[in-house]
Amino acid sequence: MEKNEAAGRLEQLKELINRHNYYYHVLDNPQISDAEFDRLMKELLELEKLYPELVTPDSPSKRIGGMPVSSFQQVKHLVPMLSLENIFAESELKDFYRRIGRVFKTGVISLVGEPKIDGLAVSLYYEDGVFKRGSTRGDGYTGEDITHNLLTIRSLPLRLKEDITAEIRGEVFIPRKDFLLLNKKRESQGLPHFANPRNAAAGSLRQLDPRIAAERPLDAFIYSLIALSGTKELSTHWDSLQYLRELGFKVNDNISLLNGLDEALEYCRLIGARRPELPYEIDGVVLKVNDLERQRQLGHTSRAPRWAAAFKFSSEEGISRIRDIVVNVGRTGTVTPVAVLEPVLIAGSVVKRASLHNEDILKEKEVLIGDEVVVHKAGDVIPEIVKVLKEKRTGKEETFSMPTICPSCNRGLTRLEGEVALRCVNPACPAQLIERIKHFASRGAMDITGLGDSLAEQLYVSGLVKDVGDLYFLKKEDLVKLDRMGEKSAENLLEALQQSKQNDLFRLLVALGIRFVGERAARILALHFKNLHRIASATFEEITMLEEIGPKIAISLQEFFKQQETKDILQKLEMAGVNFSLLEGNKETAADNSFKGLTFVLTGALTNYTRQQAKELIESKGGKVVNSVSKNTDYVLAGDNPGSKLDKAKELGIKILSEEDFSRFSNRKT
Numbered sequence: 001m002e003k004n005e006a007a008g009r010l011e012q013l014k015e016l017i018n019r020h021n022y023y024y025h026v027l028d029n030p031q032i033s034d035a036e037f038d039r040l041m042k043e044l045l046e047l048e049k050l051y052p053e054l055v056t057p058d059s060p061s062k063r064i065g066g067m068p069v070s071s072f073q074q075v076k077h078l079v080p081m082l083s084l085e086n087i088f089a090e091s092e093l094k095d096f097y098r099r100i101g102r103v104f105k106t107g108v109i110s111l112v113g114e115p116k117i118d119g120l121a122v123s124l125y126y127e128d129g130v131f132k133r134g135s136t137r138g139d140g141y142t143g144e145d146i147t148h149n150l151l152t153i154r155s156l157p158l159r160l161k162e163d164i165t166a167e168i169r170g171e172v173f174i175p176r177k178d179f180l181l182l183n184k185k186r187e188s189q190g191l192p193h194f195a196n197p198r199n200a201a202a203g204s205l206r207q208l209d210p211r212i213a214a215e216r217p218l219d220a221f222i223y224s225l226i227a228l229s230g231t232k233e234l235s236t237h238w239d240s241l242q243y244l245r246e247l248g249f250k251v252n253d254n255i256s257l258l259n260g261l262d263e264a265l266e267y268c269r270l271i272g273a274r275r276p277e278l279p280y281e282i283d284g285v286v287l288k289v290n291d292l293e294r295q296r297q298l299g300h301t302s303r304a305p306r307w308a309a310a311f312k313f314s315s316e317e318g319i320s321r322i323r324d325i326v327v328n329v330g331r332t333g334t335v336t337p338v339a340v341l342e343p344v345l346i347a348g349s350v351v352k353r354a355s356l357h358n359e360d361i362l363k364e365k366e367v368l369i370g371d372e373v374v375v376h377k378a379g380d381v382i383p384e385i386v387k388v389l390k391e392k393r394t395g396k397e398e399t400f401s402m403p404t405i406c407p408s409c410n411r412g413l414t415r416l417e418g419e420v421a422l423r424c425v426n427p428a429c430p431a432q433l434i435e436r437i438k439h440f441a442s443r444g445a446m447d448i449t450g451l452g453d454s455l456a457e458q459l460y461v462s463g464l465v466k467d468v469g470d471l472y473f474l475k476k477e478d479l480v481k482l483d484r485m486g487e488k489s490a491e492n493l494l495e496a497l498q499q500s501k502q503n504d505l506f507r508l509l510v511a512l513g514i515r516f517v518g519e520r521a522a523r524i525l526a527l528h529f530k531n532l533h534r535i536a537s538a539t540f541e542e543i544t545m546l547e548e549i550g551p552k553i554a555i556s557l558q559e560f561f562k563q564q565e566t567k568d569i570l571q572k573l574e575m576a577g578v579n580f581s582l583l584e585g586n587k588e589t590a591a592d593n594s595f596k597g598l599t600f601v602l603t604g605a606l607t608n609y610t611r612q613q614a615k616e617l618i619e620s621k622g623g624k625v626v627n628s629v630s631k632n633t634d635y636v637l638a639g640d641n642p643g644s645k646l647d648k649a650k651e652l653g654i655k656i657l658s659e660e661d662f663s664r665f666s667n668r669k670t
């Protein structure tokens, strides 16, 4: 083909391909088949190969991922990329609205509500309608040039419908479904999983080689326009979002124009309810003053605009199906039913199992195998089943009943008086022994690096370790015979075991897994008795004399040390040279008393802790948690949707901590 003719055809092809790309990736409404699209693309690539001088910046061939860059260039943002003020409760949203209302002294303020996409902020520079450069947020003032990677995102237009010059802002993300597929693919390639879609998106954009980004299912929603020249006159944020859509950008469908506070509150609730079903992850709602002139009048602080706020959601729910119900035997013999789920992405991690707690809860929730269920996850906590979607039942679901014998040792299960849980009381039950080995080696206990769950299981099943005492008699020649255990890993494990012998007494106490003896009790006991033998022979009175140590712990300790199994294990540990004494002057042992004398009240739902965990954390530092707010309360920890306790606290002028404040506070004080 002659060059002239080729140029003409290339123009046609570019226009066609970009148009169909738009139909497919922005409108989600393809007009031609994939094969037809590929044919057009192939023709374009061939012509461009013949006449490289005809390649333009808006050619769809740019999407494939060109040459790697050698480093990331710095890009100065024309307007700083600020962050947002976070709001965790409806009462704080009311405060935000009132604050704005005071400035304008008018009744109703119009806001725009947008889902807060959990991805990465990017800034895109278009010159005369053509994509020129794109960058990360960086420190808000200067970011890194990631144009080469952004070009690969199919939903970002290379050429706009109008020849404007503007800086455009949006969020790059990976859709939930694509994320699960991406991890599956990585698994089959022997590559490690990405922790969550956000990390995967960030990792993809921070590559020097754009061919990597081109293979990742990146997508982008656009939420802001900084007009420089040639743009339409706009007076509201809402209009600018519509305009961005007209220009060819993907603007979220769940945005909404909100008239006043009530509609804003309603919107937050609505999006919160819709969150589990959205095909992408969000972590809240962004509320922005609609009138652009008012935005300018309100201005911004050094950190965030005064005209916007992020209403953050806390824990999250997802929808899945119960594939099976199995029972799990814990280290103390407690038998709990566990739902095996179809993997579902919730709040940034893949959930495959959910605890059903005990038989009573199983019955109360009427859970069947095959049921579609709503799963709830809060922070690092074990996910739970909130409710069964009974209307989705097909009749093929199956009932589950708790076993009467232990699935691990086949002994009959018992229900101890006053307890809801079924228990396997066989001290030689393999499942319990394995759980005890896992616990012994865990981070909060002896902290034996390299001895994770699957190795603990292998060690037990192979017969090398029957109880934790045997760990210290392992030999390299035995270890290397295990699956996936090389010389180096065996040596490392032996070294970690050797090191753990020098641990302080409190760690050993935790590691032995005595019922009711958690970290705080272990520290108190270690500090007082100074030696394991003295704890073992202490009388009930000597133990209960200690502050914070009650009769429940004392009875449990005496029961534990009385048993022959315990005596055998302690003998092995002592023979191996495991330290049984308090390491005087060891800073680690001293109980953390940073909250001593402080009283906390918890209200609302927290993101990173359950109520129970927050309570334990406070108590582990010597603080107290009480139920109601009074003038004796020192702090109120307020989560999402706090109750009247928050109002009461405000009335009494008590310090209120958000979850973020609390995390900072508890870390600083350690």
Ligand code: IVH
Residues within 6 Å of the ligand: 081, 082, 083, 084, 114, 115, 116, 117, 118, 119, 120, 121, 137, 171, 223, 224, 286, 305, 308, 310
């Ligand atoms: S507006 C000055 N709108 O949230 C206003 N941000 O916590 C700046 N984000 O850095 C942002 N979805 O990465 C805005 N619809 C949305 C958003 C959104 C997600 C992110 C963005 C920003 C962060 C602030």
